[in-house]
Amino acid sequence: MNDEIQEIERLIRQSGELADSLIRLARKLQEQSRRQAQNYEERSENLAALHKKLTYLRSYIDVVKREIGSQRHYNQDEDYAKARIAVVDGTVTPQGAVIELLRVGVADKTISPDSAVEQLAKLLRPDLPVSRRIEIRETAKAAFEAGDDVLGKVRPFLKETPQEGTAKLRASKTIAVTP
DSSP states (O other): OHHHHHEEEEEEEEHHHHHHHHHHHHHHHHHHHHHHHHHHHHHHHHHHHHHHHHHHHHHHHHHHHHHHHHHHHHHHHHHHHHHHHHHTTTSOHHHHHHHHHHHHHHHHTSSSSSHHHHEEEEEEOSSOHHHHHHHHHHHHHHHHHTTOOOHHHHHHHHHHHOOHHHHHHHHHHHHHHHO
8 A cells, every 4th residue: 555655646746747847838838929929019010110111212212203204304305405406507417316316215215225226227328238237236226325426426327318418419519610
């Protein structure tokens, strides 16, 4: 019987230790749960603050985009007006004005450099060899992309406008008449 009592006491002691361990485990789990809840609360507060900042930035970006868009349209209109005035004044040929407008369009990203080069190719003299046309197109594309002076690079290869043809014809007649 003594052995049985010792066995019962041992089981009681083990069950007491087990109960203490379970209580400590429950407290640890409660503490971890409390910390996680606190972390989740902090994260949700941080996310709310970030959301508020992002909303503000998004509205600010929209305002800036509108301002840039209006400025771009203003600059584009101004460039178009300058090109028209230059054509009227005779300081630039209509082809030069078209090329300048293409350059402005590429700079404003309203037209791609490839499209601008396609439009420019229509202005080249038809008697140019294909290899020279390809070279001019590559040079023009690089100039469009870099924002360089495209007109200065392709001017010798442009078709003559009727006004230029008439002016050359008058000049040759004037030279022929003058002894």
